[in-house]
Amino acid sequence: MSRSIFIIFIAFFLTSKVYAQQFLNKLENHEQFQKLAGEPLNTNIGNLESVKIVYDVKDKKIYFINSRIYKYHLDFCIGYLRVQDDIETFNTVNYGTGKQRNFLLCNVNYNQAKDQYFIDFSVFDQMNEEYINLIYSKIDQNSFFKDKLFLFLNTERLIGLKSTLDKTTRTLLPSDIYANQTYQNVSNGRTIGILRFEPNLDSLSQPLHPEDILVTHGTPKYFPNVSGILTDEFQTPLSHLSILGKNRKLPIGVDKLLINDSVFRSLNGKWIEFRVTDRGIEYKPSSPKYRTVSTLPEVPLPLDTTLKSLVAVENFQAVGAKTIGNKAYNFGLLDAIKKEGKFETPESAYAIPFYFYTEHINRGRIQELIRLTRNYKAMSDDSLRTLLSELRDEIKKAPVDPKLVEELKRTLGTSEFTTFRFRSSTNAEDAKGFSGAGLYQSKTVDLNDSTKTIEKGIKGVWASLWLYEAFMERRFFNISDQKLAMGVLIHRSFPEEEANGVVITKNVYRPNYTGISVNVQFGDISVVEPEEGVVCDQLVIVYEQSLSGFDRTVEYITSSNQGEGPVLSAQELKDLEFAVEYIKQWYWKKGMRNKRLYYEDFGLDLEFKFQGKERKLYIKQVRYFND
Helix, strand or coil: CCHHHHHHHHHHHHHHHHCCCCEECCCCCHHHHHHHCECCCCHHHCCCEEEEEEEECCCCEEEEECCCCCCCHHHHHHHCCCCCCCHHHHHHHHHCCCCCCCEEEEEEEEECCCCEEEEECCCCCCCCHHHHHHHHHHHHHCCCCHHHEEEECCEHHHHHHHHHCCCCCCEECHHHHHCCCCEEEEECEEEEEEEEECCCHHHCCCCCCCCEEEEECCCCCCCCCCCEEEECCCCCCCCHHHHHHHHHCCCEEEECCHHHCHHHHCCCCCEEEEEECCCCEEEEECCCCCCCCCCCCCECCCCCCCCCCCEEHHHHHHHCHHHHCHHHHHHHHHHHHHHHHCCECCCCCEEECHHHHHHHCCCCCHHHHHHHHCCHHHCCHHHHHHHHHHHHHHHHHCCCCHHHHHHHHHHHHCCCCCEEEEEEEECCCCECCECCCCCCCCEEEECCCCCCCHHHHHHHHHHHHHCHHHHHHHHHCCECCCCCCEEEEEEECCCCEEEEEEEECCCCCCCCCCCEEEEEEECCCCCCCCCCCCCCEEEEEECCCCCCCCCCEEEEEECCCCCCCCCCCHHHHHHHHHHHHHHHHHHHHCCCCCCCCCHHHCCEEEEEEEECCCCEEEEEEEEECCC
8 A cells, every 4th residue: 555545545534433423412313313322321121222412501512422432421521622631620519519510411212112202310410400401402492303302310319309390391201111121131141051941940851961052931940050041021130030040150141032933932942052152142043062061070068067056046157167057157256246237137036057967867767868859960860859858758748856856946935036947057058159048947836836936947958958959059069068058047036127128338220330130029029039910129329539519329120020119218228228338348347358350349248128017127037249
C-alpha cells in the first residue's frame, strides 16, 4: 500500500469514526432508535434495546446518544459536550440530591414483548420529581414514542414518588416488566452434550445421564447430574436450583420461546454445543464429547465422635463443626453476635453431636447397606435408588439410643415452646466450595403430638443423609462417605411467620455493583423452592460510597404476587441490612474469607424470618455463598 493511499485510508477511518451518527436531537421512528441502541443500564430486565439520553439543563437540548459509541453518559458529556469535570464531581452534581444539575441522565429501553418504551434511571440517581417530570416531557416531545412511553419505577424512592408525579407521566412497576420476559440466565456457561426433552422428571422412563442437556418443565425438585438445564420457569438467584447450579458451574437457562422452537426440538437426542449467556442461549450441532471422570481430589470430612451428650447453643463454638456439623456451628456463631447485630436467633437451640449417628448406623443391617453403596458405579440407576431407599428404611427402623431420647424430652420439656425444628447439620454441607443447599431434610417435632415424636424427628433427619440426590451430589464433588456423619440442629419452630427470605451478601444481579441481594415472601411461602407461578419480592439494597451525598437505595427486581405491597417495610429493610452487614463484617474480620476476594465480592448466604405480630427479625442460618 502506497503512503498516500495509507494516509487516505486512515483519514477515512478517523472521519467515519468521528462523524458516525453520535446522537440525534429527535427520534422519528424505531429504525433510528435501533441504530443508536446498545446495552441497557439495567441488565437484569432482559434482552432489551436501549438508548442513552442526556438533557442539557442550561442549553435546554436533548441528546439521544449512540450507545454503541458511548458506553457511559459521562463519555458523551466529556467527548462531545466538552465537560471537564472529573468522575466524582460529575457524579456528585448530576446524580446527587442537589437541584443545580447540569444534565439529566437516563436510558430509554424498548420492551418488544409489549411494544413499550420506558425510561430507566440509574439506581444511584436521586433526581427529584420536578426533574423527573421534565425529562419525561422532553423525551415525549422529541420522540415518536407518544403513548408508548413509560417511566420505570424500580427503586424504593421512585415508587414513593409515584403519587407526586404529573398525571400525564405513565409509569411501570418491576412486575409489569418481568411479567412479559421470555429469557433468564440462571447460571452462565458452556457445555457439549445430548439434548434431551423430559417435561416431567417424576415419570422418567430412562434415567438421566451426565452427558444429557436436560430440557424440562417447571423447577426440578432435585438437582440432576446432567451437563446443562433449560426450563420454562423463571428462577430467583437464591433458589436451590440457582445456588447449586452456580456451585457446579453448570449452564442453566430459562427460555420460554426456545423450549418450543421447532428447529431446537428437532435436535432432541443429538449432540449439541449449549451456551447460556447474559443475552440469550446459543446452540449448534456438535460432535460427541463425553464428560471425563472427575479429577477433583477426594474431599476428606472432619469427624469427632468423642462427645456423647446434647450440646447447648452457648457451647456450639467450643465443640466445633467437627463434632456437631457446619450448620449448627455457624448457628452458634450467629447466636454469639446477635446482640451486637440487633437480631434474634431461634430460641431453645441444641445440637445432637455426630456420636449418636455413628452409633446408630452400627445397628441392624445399616453398615452392610452403606458398604454396598460404594459399588454404585456398577449399579443401574434404579438399583441404586432401591438400595438407598432400603438404607433409609433401616435407619428409621432401628431404635434411637433411649438415653438421648430421654435427655431431649427432659431438656425440651423445660422450654416455653412445644414445637421444634430438627434440622440437618452434616460435615458435608454449608462449607466453602460445597453448599449442599436443599439436599437434606428437616423435621417438625411436637411434644404434644404422638405422630411427631422426638425419635421420628431424629431418624427422619439422619435418614435424609442417604437421599439419592444428596448421594449423587457428593459423588459429583468427590466427597468421601468414609467419615460422613449427620448431626441435628434443634430449635423452636416458627408457626407465626409474617415473612421469610434469603439474603446473599453481594449483588448477584449486578456483579460490578455493591449491595446485598434479598428474596423475601409473605408468611411461610417458600423462597428457595416456590410452587409454580409463585413470585417473591426480589430486591437489592445498593450502597455506593463514590457518589458524594448518596449512601443507599433499594432496587426492586420483582414484586410478590402473593399479597399487596412490598413484603417488608422500609424500616424492616434497614434493620435487615444492618444485621446482615454486621454478620458479613464479623466473618470477614475473623479471617473466614477467601483472601483473593474483595470485601464486596465476599458472599454469605443467610436465611431470615420476621416473626409474629411484632415482626421481630430472626436470622436462622448462615453459610458461604459458593459461586
